[in-house]
Amino acid sequence: MAKTSDDxxxxxxxxTLDMLILRTLQWGPQHGHGIGQAIRTQSDDxxxxxxxSLYPALHRLExxxxxxxxxxxxxxNQRAKYYRLTSAGKAQLSREQDRWSQxxxxxxxxxxxxxxxxx
Amino acid sequence: MxxxxxxxxRINDLDDEIRAHIALSVKExxxxxxxxEAARRAALKEFGNVALTRDSMRAVWRPRWxxxxxxxxxxxxxxxxxLRHVKGLAITVVVTLxxxxxxxxxxxxxxxxxxxxxxxxxxxxxxxYIRQSGPGIGSENMTFSxxxxxxxxxxxxxxxxxxxxxxxxxAMVGLGGEPRMVKAGVVGGSFFDVMGLRPVLGxxxxxxxxxxxxxxxxxxxxxxxxxxxxxxxxxxxxxxxLGERSATVVGVLEPSVPYPADTExxxxxxxxxxxxxxxMVTNRTHRMTELFGRLAPGASLDAARAELTAAYAxxxxxxxxAYSAKANVxxxxxxxxxxxxxxxxxxxxxxxxxxxxxxxxxxxxxxNLILARSVRREGELAVRAAxxxxxxxxxxxxxxxxxxxxxxGAVLGVLLARPLVxxxxxYAARFSVRALEVRVDGSVLxxxxxxxxxxxxxxxxxxxxxxPNAPAGLGxxxxxxxxxxxxNRRLRLFATTQIAFSFVLLAGAGMLVATLVTMxxxxxxYDMRHVLAFDMPAPATGVGGAKxxxxxxxxxxxxxxxxxxxxxxxxxxxPWRDPGFVTMQFVVEGYRAADGEENPRARMRIVxxxxxxxxxxxxxxxxxxxxxxxxxxxxxxxxSRSFAQRLFPNAEALxxxxxxxxxxxxxxxxxxxxxxVGDVDDQHVVQEPAMTVYHPVQQIGLAGRLFVRAAGDPYAxxxxxxxxxxxxxxxxxxxxxxxxxxxxxxxxxxxxxxAFVFSGFAxxxxxxxxxxxxxxxxxxxxxxxxxxxxxxxxxxxxSHLLARVVSEGVVIAAIGIAAGVTGGYALAAIATKFFAxxxxxxxxxxxxxxxxxxxAAAIASLTPAARASRVDVMQALRSx
Numbered sequence: 001m002a003k004t005s006d007d008x009x010x011x012x013x014x015x016t017l018d019m020l021i022l023r024t025l026q027w028g029p030q031h032g033h034g035i036g037q038a039i040r041t042q043s044d045d046x047x048x049x050x051x052x053s054l055y056p057a058l059h060r061l062e063x064x065x066x067x068x069x070x071x072x073x074x075x076x077n078q079r080a081k082y083y084r085l086t087s088a089g090k091a092q093l094s095r096e097q098d099r100w101s102q103x104x105x106x107x108x109x110x111x112x113x114x115x116x117x118x119x
Numbered sequence: 120m121x122x123x124x125x126x127x128x129r130i131n132d133l134d135d136e137i138r139a140h141i142a143l144s145v146k147e148x149x150x151x152x153x154x155x156e157a158a159r160r161a162a163l164k165e166f167g168n169v170a171l172t173r174d175s176m177r178a179v180w181r182p183r184w185x186x187x188x189x190x191x192x193x194x195x196x197x198x199x200x201x202l203r204h205v206k207g208l209a210i211t212v213v214v215t216l217x218x219x220x221x222x223x224x225x226x227x228x229x230x231x232x233x234x235x236x237x238x239x240x241x242x243x244x245x246x247x248y249i250r251q252s253g254p255g256i257g258s259e260n261m262t263f264s265x266x267x268x269x270x271x272x273x274x275x276x277x278x279x280x281x282x283x284x285x286x287x288x289x290a291m292v293g294l295g296g297e298p299r300m301v302k303a304g305v306v307g308g309s310f311f312d313v314m315g316l317r318p319v320l321g322x323x324x325x326x327x328x329x330x331x332x333x334x335x336x337x338x339x340x341x342x343x344x345x346x347x348x349x350x351x352x353x354x355x356x357x358x359x360x361l362g363e364r365s366a367t368v369v370g371v372l373e374p375s376v377p378y379p380a381d382t383e384x385x386x387x388x389x390x391x392x393x394x395x396x397x398x399m400v401t402n403r404t405h406r407m408t409e410l411f412g413r414l415a416p417g418a419s420l421d422a423a424r425a426e427l428t429a430a431y432a433x434x435x436x437x438x439x440x441a442y443s444a445k446a447n448v449x450x451x452x453x454x455x456x457x458x459x460x461x462x463x464x465x466x467x468x469x470x471x472x473x474x475x476x477x478x479x480x481x482x483x484x485x486x487n488l489i490l491a492r493s494v495r496r497e498g499e500l501a502v503r504a505a506x507x508x509x510x511x512x513x514x515x516x517x518x519x520x521x522x523x524x525x526x527x528g529a530v531l532g533v534l535l536a537r538p539l540v541x542x543x544x545x546y547a548a549r550f551s552v553r554a555l556e557v558r559v560d561g562s563v564l565x566x567x568x569x570x571x572x573x574x575x576x577x578x579x580x581x582x583x584x585x586x587p588n589a590p591a592g593l594g595x596x597x598x599x600x601x602x603x604x605x606x607n608r609r610l611r612l613f614a615t616t617q618i619a620f621s622f623v624l625l626a627g628a629g630m631l632v633a634t635l636v637t638m639x640x641x642x643x644x645y646d647m648r649h650v651l652a653f654d655m656p657a658p659a660t661g662v663g664g665a666k667x668x669x670x671x672x673x674x675x676x677x678x679x680x681x682x683x684x685x686x687x688x689x690x691x692x693x694p695w696r697d698p699g700f701v702t703m704q705f706v707v708e709g710y711r712a713a714d715g716e717e718n719p720r721a722r723m724r725i726v727x728x729x730x731x732x733x734x735x736x737x738x739x740x741x742x743x744x745x746x747x748x749x750x751x752x753x754x755x756x757x758x759s760r761s762f763a764q765r766l767f768p769n770a771e772a773l774x775x776x777x778x779x780x781x782x783x784x785x786x787x788x789x790x791x792x793x794x795x796v797g798d799v800d801d802q803h804v805v806q807e808p809a810m811t812v813y814h815p816v817q818q819i820g821l822a823g824r825l826f827v828r829a830a831g832d833p834y835a836x837x838x839x840x841x842x843x844x845x846x847x848x849x850x851x852x853x854x855x856x857x858x859x860x861x862x863x864x865x866x867x868x869x870x871x872x873x874a875f876v877f878s879g880f881a882x883x884x885x886x887x888x889x890x891x892x893x894x895x896x897x898x899x900x901x902x903x904x905x906x907x908x909x910x911x912x913x914x915x916x917x918s919h920l921l922a923r924v925v926s927e928g929v930v931i932a933a934i935g936i937a938a939g940v941t942g943g944y945a946l947a948a949i950a951t952k953f954f955a956x957x958x959x960x961x962x963x964x965x966x967x968x969x970x971x972x973x974x975a976a977a978i979a980s981l982t983p984a985a986r987a988s989r990v991d992v993m994q995a996l997r998s999x
Contacts, residue, residue, distance in 0.1 A: 032136060033143040051140065051165075052172045055133070059179045071135075076146055080139040081132075 022093040031080035194519035216528025219481030221535030232557035241315030248458040253446035274430035277418035282313030282411040293359035304385040321355040321370025328387035335366030341374040343383035403441040424452040483613040484891040491898040521578035529571035618935020621884040628881035629964030631874040644799035646735025647860040651833040652693040653825040689727035689822035694801035708776040721810040741794030744815040757794035761808035893979035900983040908995025917988035928980025
């Protein structure tokens, strides 16, 4: 763990990890390590998922029926467990995305109030 | 499927996954150009604590119920701690529930054992019992005669085989001990095969034991062998004397339900000369055989019933002389198991209902206590709700508490059930022999647990939860008790329910006690205390006629010479203990039956000289029999008062003549009435006018029962009486000594037990109801301390407050009683649809039960009332 990157790293907001995992898997099946890397790179190294949270989250999502898993050989010729979004998972993702954007808008309005009146 | 086994495979799978993760990470780092060893270390470090990850996975895999159970376990720990602060309440609740659960579990065990469990007999559901009854002449079980059995056998195809059984009393000598009378079964060779029973020792009787030429053979019942003979294995092959014949013990029967009679031995036909005689074999109306059958393969019970009924109807048509129209004979076919259970069915179902009522009372009482407690802790619940505890969590807290209480109640109840089962089984054994086999088994636990869980869930839903929207803040701060009209109404409703159900039980118990008291205090016409009755059956050597009469005369003469003996006589019946002969028709000189009316019937009894003075029956006119009445002298009889009054209302009955048209006593001959005695009813415990005709033993020949009138303690005479009889005839059984008082008490035992058992239930119910009423009022008083304080402050007299609270208790009781009366009658109306005979308590037991309940309610409300009247005004006004 490089100290430099740790300083600017953000804490994940409570409850957002599930959404990020679902979102990452929208691009196709991926293994745990790949999901962690994807979140990290796509957030421009701002977010880092601890494996201690990632794996419980993956299994929880699978238990709820939003993910499915199977063992496969990776492109790097390595056996790994791949997670795939189910149709229930897709529906859940769009629900969470809606909720998230509402939350962002709401918090945005409070933090940066519009100059006058409402739309 | 995967949820079933959340253990090892998953852990292995996760380890694989972690390993793959690290391998991928290492590979990536190496591709980026890191040193392999450094890459490996970095990857491991980046992954972090593997054990921690594994631990947090477990929480994810755990099924939902596991989390809930864990939360509940936590709640239960808290519940135990919080119940420790209210020990009194907890103990009351646990004991109340234990009584309810224990009673139910015990009764259920007995019901299961008696009514539901299969018999040990092979293919017992193919085993049927056939009975002939004559409802028109009040004969519930007429049994069958041999010609009838043969007719049925030849006409029916749906029964593969018939088994016959008749009961005979033998004077038995052998197998150690004194000569004594034993009850024996006499059976044909097919009996044991039809019944599907096996021997535990030796063999049972078969077809080769049939007929007059076979050797006498006897099988011992298991109970006799295991108790009287200490399971002696060498018993097989021994010879016993049965009356005039002898028999070899060939085997011991396996433990089985003794039906139709609980006998000590079961012998083949040759042992009973009577069974080989012409009367038995050819007389169609000589009925003494019980009949069993085994259904033919493929035949159903209904088919057999139809075929038997049709065959029986044909037999009745063919022999009209043997079946009087008045008797209205009928054939009943039932599965043996149902037949054995049927006498106990009603009483057990009634007991089950009583137990259920006790459970309802117990539950509603507990609900009351819990409700009162939950109102007291409304403040606490409101705080928890305010801190974010959801409804589910609050319910769970309440459920945990009621589970602890009900669990403890169930454990105690099941412990209580053990002795109760023994008691109830001993009680039910009077109605069905199967009750003797009832044992406490696992079903008690299931019933106990089931009831406890039902109660716990109900109780958890009784209290009102603080609604998040309600203005909970008021009580929240002070944590004080606020009683709402709704809660109060519910409390009173539960208390009223208890009173109503208790009333039903109390009135029922009152009815049984009233019946018992009537029976016990009824006058019998006998001198009950001083007369000792013995069974003195025909001696084993088989003496009859004149020699027997001589024996009786000699015996009574020597007995009367004993010190302490005031008189001795013989007779054919010990009152209440012996069934007595059938009533017979007779013809009377000077009495003409109206057209179409049958000749009158009377009971026939045989008595010795001085019988009436020995038993204390008053002689109203004429004389008693004396030693001068002989078989060679004039035939004479003595009649009862009701006989004389009914047949000779305006004239003197003495010196008239009667005849028995039946040839039972030999050739019909006129018999002169020489005496009239007071009415005694030796069959019913509550006396009814009985038309009875007494014959002198000298003119009939056989009596079989000995009566001795004692000056002092009757039982002190027993050894002397036995010695005197044995001096005259060494083989003579003389046994079952009892005063008439004790004979009657033994006959009344079932009534006494009925009254006892129901009084027990009613007592429990009353106790619980009193606790309930007291609890409600105590709670209501403590919640109204302020109100009482104000009343006292504005000048109410303390006695006025006292009366006020007591009257509240009485009102609850009165409403409960009204509900009980209404509900009780409704129940009785429903019950009449299922049971032939439903008794509704009379006015006296009802009024008694009401008085007891009102009184109990008043007493129960005294303590809270006294507290209300002693409220400290200043403190009360400051209390809120």
